[in-house]
Structures are given as C-alpha cells and as structure tokens.
Amino acid sequence: MFNFCRLLFVYIAFFVTTVGFAQKTNPDSLKVEILGLNDKNQHEQSILVLDRIIGSSSSTAHDLFHAYLLRSLTYKSLYNYTGALINLDLADKVGQGTDFAESASSRVLIEKLFIYFDTKRNEEFAALLQQVTPEKLKHIDGETRAIYECIMGHLEMHKGNYSVANAIYDNCILLLEKESPKHLPIVYKVKVELYNLMGQQDKAIAAYEKGMSYAEQFGIDLYKITMLETIIYFYADNGNYKDAYLAQLEVTKQRRKYDAANRSGKLNDLEKELLQQRNDITLKNRKNMTIALTGVIVLLSALLFLLFKLLKSNKQRRILMENEVVHMRARLESYVNRKEHREEDDNVLLNLEKYDLKKRHIEIIDLIREGKTNKEIGDILFISENTVKYHLKVIFEKLNIDNRSSLRG
Template sequence: MFFFKKYLLFIIISLYFTQLYSQNIDHKSLELEISNFNDKNQNEKSIVKLDKIINDTKSTDYDRYHAYLQKSLTYKNLYNYTGALTNLTLAEKAGRNTKYNKETSTRVLIEQLFIYFDLKKNKEFNELLLQVKPENLKYIKNETRAFYECILGNLEMKKGNYVLADKYFDNCIILLKKENPKHLPIIYKVKVELYNLMGKHKEAIKAFEIGMDYAEKFQIDIYKITMLETIIYYYTSNEQYKEAYLAQSEVTRQRKLYDAANRSGQLNNLEKELLQQRSDIELNNKKNMQLVLSTIIILLCILIFVLFKLFQSNKQRRLLIEKEIARMRIQLESYINHTAENKNDQLYLNLEKYNLKPRHLEIIELIRKGKTNKEIGNELFISENTVKYHLKIIYEILDIDNRSELTK
C-alpha cells in the first residue's frame, strides 16, 4: 500500500512537471543540424529527430512547421518529390495558425515552386509563380531568395536574355557567399549552362571547376552528381564524347554510392517503423493509464467502505452512549427521589424522638398540608390563640424559628 502511494505520487508529480515544461526549440540550430545530417547522407537521423518534434505534445505549431519543412527538404535531397510535397502541405497547415503565417506560407509557396521547376511541370510552376508577391519576399532568408532568383535567371536564360540571366546568377552568388556558400554549386551549374549557350567555353569550364570545388569542399554528394551531370550535357552538346563518357562513368559511380532511391525507400520504412513504435507506446500508455485508473477506483472503493464502517461504528457508539446516558439519568432520578423520601422519612422519625404531644403532631401535620392557624383551630375545635400557643411550644421543643421549617 505504501509503495503504491509513492508510485501514484510519482505519476502525479511527473504529469504536473510535464505540463509545466514547455518545448524550447532553436529553429536555426535545428535547420543547421538537419542540413548537416543530410549533407553527410545521414537522412535517417534527420527523420528520427524531426519525427520526435512533430509528435511531441510540447511542440508548438511553429515548431511543427519547421520540422515538416526540414522533412520536405530531406526527401527532396533524395529526389523523393512526392514525400517533399506531402510534408510541405503539412508545414503549411501547421504554420497557418501561427503569428508567422506570412513567413510560413511564403516559404512553403517558394519551396513548392522549386519542386515543380525541378520536375519541369510548367503548368503547376506557372500557377505558383503568379502567386509569389514581391512584397512577401522579405519573409524569406537570403539563402531561399538566392534559389528563387536562380529560377528567375533560368527563365530569362530560356528567353534568350543571357545578360539579364547572368546578372541574376551573379547576385545569387553574392547572396550565398554571405549566407551559405555550400549551396553555390547550384548556381555554378546554371552558369555552365548559360556560358554554353553563349559560346563562352572557357567560362563554362571555369564555372564547372568552381562549382565542383565547392561540392568537394563541403563534401555534398548530391552537388557533385549535379555538377557532373551538367558537364556531361556540356561535353555532349559540344561533341566532346570522350570527356562526356568519362564524366558519365564518374556520375554513375557517384550515383551508385549516393543510392537515392534505396535511401528514400529506407526513409519510408523508417517512418512506418516510427509510426508503429508510437502506436505501441500509445497503446502501452493507455494500458498503464487504465491500470492506474482501475487502481485508483479500487482504492476509492476501499476508502468509501472504510468510511462507511467508521460511520456505522460511530453510530453504534453514539447509540450506546445515548443508552448509557439515559440509564444514568434514570439512576440519578431514582437516587434523587429515594434521597428525598429518606429525608422525609428521616424527618418523621426525628419528630418521634422529641417529646411532642399528640396535639402537637396533629398541628404539625395540618401545617404541612398548608393550613392556616385559623383553619387548624376550626378543624381541631380550638381557638386560634390556642393554636399559636401550641406552635410556640413546638418551636421550642424542635429548636426552630418559624413554621416554614415544619414543611421541609
């Protein structure tokens, strides 16, 4: 019983402090941590970390927005665009009810734009592009802004506006060098394409080398693959088939190591496992809670039973006390009456000890009956003065002062 009380107290205290404690997530640190996991091809760690935040009851909607956003980027890294779009939808939903809804909706819109651009789904891309309002770009970071301007540069490049496109790309390089240089290969990739179209072959090769240097420096495999795929297209379009073949051999090797499809499948399986684990934990918690509630109910029933027994016991004790009081009252009354009778008997006995004449006793008896001197005289056929005379003698014999003492 003592052990259970301690256990119950521990549960109550734990629940109290669980509610008291509030989630405190540094979103910049979270983004950096997930980005590092993904750069090192440790996507499983990203998913486990983000899943924990998403399903933590202490997480805010803004916390969940960031978690879903990072999950989307994790899947996008593995070319799993379906998973990326699904998590963007969840991110938008989570961010909708926060005070940062302008920021969250703009970021989700831009990320969706990037995905449809990569998928070359022009209809969806153009619809989203029309929704991007220049005044809302202030809500996104320079890193995301650089990717957005890179797309605008691509659009100008397709229109043949090469100079304007190059200005966009140069601005992207400036932004990323300040914000996050590890993403510079993305810009140098399109620079290779642009310079190829412009016939600037030296500049194209230089852009490839710079982009590849950044990919090697930060050890980001997906950017190595991206740069290699770009140079293959460059070599092929310029009929440099030997160089294209060598680059193709390298990109095949890199893709085999990266193994995006398999890793994406592993992430899907991991999410299923995490979901199953959560279900098992919830089921176990439910069983434990039912056990605790059942135990509490049993204890309450025992407490009620004990209180009922105590009530009955007190009731019986009260009845016994009342009976005892009644018995004592009867005894006391009997004692009082008996004492009074003894006093009266004792008084009469005492009168017999005195030298009183029969006439004196008659007068005393009549006085006790409340008769006046005149009434006593009439009843005994003597005068009132004679009655007074006898009373005087009685007082002297009994050694009393007045007739009231004769009535006691």
C-alpha cells in the same frame, strides 16, 4: 492516510509523465543537425532524429512543422519528390490555425515551387509562382531567398535577358557567400548554362570549376553530381563529346556511390518500421494509461469511502453528544425543580402556626432541624424513643409528609 496520499501522488506523477509537457524545439539547431547529416549521406539518421519529434506526444505544432519540413528536404535530397511533397502537405496541415500559420504556408509554398521547378512540372510551377508575393517572401530565410532568386534568374535567362539573369546570379552568390556558401554550386551550375548561351565558354568552364570546388570543399555528393551533369550538357552542346563521355562516366560513378534510389527505398522501409513501432508504443501507452487511470479511480474511490465513513462516524459522535447534552439538561432541570419543591416544602414547614400542632410537636420539629436523632430527642425532652416516634407519626399526618427530611429547613 499518509501512505494512501503518497500512493495517490505516485499515480498522479505517472499520469503526468505519460501525458508529458509541450516542449519547443529550436528550429535553427534542428536544421543544422539534419542538413548536416544529409550532406554526409546519413539520411537514415536524419529520419530517426525527426521521427522522435514527430512521434512524441510532447511535441508542439511548431516542432512538428519544422520536423515535416526537414523530412521533406531529406527526401528531396534523394530525388524522392513524392515523399518530399507528402511531408510538405503534412507541414502545411500542422501549421494551419496556429500563430505562425502565415509563415508556415509561405515556406511550404516556396519549397513546393522549388520541387515543381526541379521536376519541370511547368503548369504547377506557374500556378504557385503567381501566389508568391513580397509579403510571403518576408517569411523565408536568406538561404532560401537566394535559391528563389536563382530560379528567377533562370526564368530571365530563358527569356533571353542574359544581363538581367547574370546580375541576379551575382546577387545570389553574394547572398549565399554570407548565408550558406555550401549551396553556391546551385548558382554556379546556372552560371555555366548562362555563359554557354552567351558564347563565353571560358567563363562557363571557370564557373563549373568554381561550383565543383565548393561541392568538394563541403563534401556534398549531390552537388558534385549536379555540376557534372551540367558540364556534360556544356561539352555536348559545344561538340566536345570526348569530355562529355568522360564526365558521363564520372556521373555514373558518383550516382552509383550516392545510390539515391536505394537510399530512398531504405528510408521508406525505415519509416514503415518506425510507424509500426510508434503504433505499438501508442497501444502500450494507452494500456498503461488505462491501468494508471483505473488505479487513480480505485484510490479516489477508496478515499471517498474513507471520507464517507469518517463523516458518518463524526455524525454519530455528534448525535451522541447532543443526546448527552439533552440528558444533562434534563437532569439539571430535575435538580432545579427538586430544589424549588424542597424550598416550597421548607416554607410550608416554617409556617407551622396554621397546623394544629402541640408545643411538644414543635419542640421535636426544632430538634430534628438541628439534626438530632430520635434517641437524642428523647434524652433532651426526658421521654422515651418510642414516644418520640409516636409524636413524629402524628406530625407527619398533620403536615401530610412522608419522612423526617421534609422537616429540615
């Protein structure tokens, strides 16, 4: 029985291990890890890290939401906006009905707003912008808020409100210097555009150099390309085609190095491979689960069978004991009845006066009660043993008994 229970425990442990327990991933640590890999152009490694979370049965809705959100940012950094939007939809779906649903929907909304702005999908951008409320902005971090404000400054700039836009940009710079200085090229890029529109070319060049210095400091190739593209337009707009051409050559070089299209294609292939692996693992786990459950069912069936046999054996033993008790009670009652009958017979024998017994008969009865044998009785009464036997026969007939034991009192 001990070995059986131990084996059952092993099966249950396997079952629990297979199912797993929900574990919550630290979103801040995960974000630092993934964005750090993306900054180093290690996008495939980012996908592998996130896929382990997405493919794990122990991941919570919270884990999955952040994994999809960060996978969206990974695709966005390679200009794969379709892949980015798909993952944002997945993140939004995971967040629905959870205790962080409002926060999730707000963050997805803002990230989609950024994509529509970058891809100049003006109608979709305008529709989402109307959904942004101060309450929704409470759910985004300082880094994301700075990028959002930067877009608001860009809108003011195109309305001709240059001073308002410049004040917004300066506030964004202060916010990013505190929250995440590696993203400062985003603000200095629009600063170049603003100063160019204001006719302040020197400030525009200074803003470009500032933004490029941050891109080089943090080694983010994507921001280097962004700053170079901005300065190309600046040079061309001011008739400096030579520098514009040189900047274009550098952009081409940087883009070839960054190789966003090829990297994005590799990520798509990697995701397909990971999906296939995950499906294979799922099938294998289902098979193992079936085997484990079958084993547990067999063991439980065996346990139930043993319990049934044990109960049946106990029932049979109980029946035997009850029968033995009945027999003992019957024997006891029989013994008591015999004793009562003997006492009744003794009472009858003691009352000898109502029988027609001679004096010699009474003497013989008294000697029998003393335990004397026929021979001893003959010697005492000076008669032969056969005479004693004769008297006993007469006594038995008169008292209506069968043996001498009935004469003992």
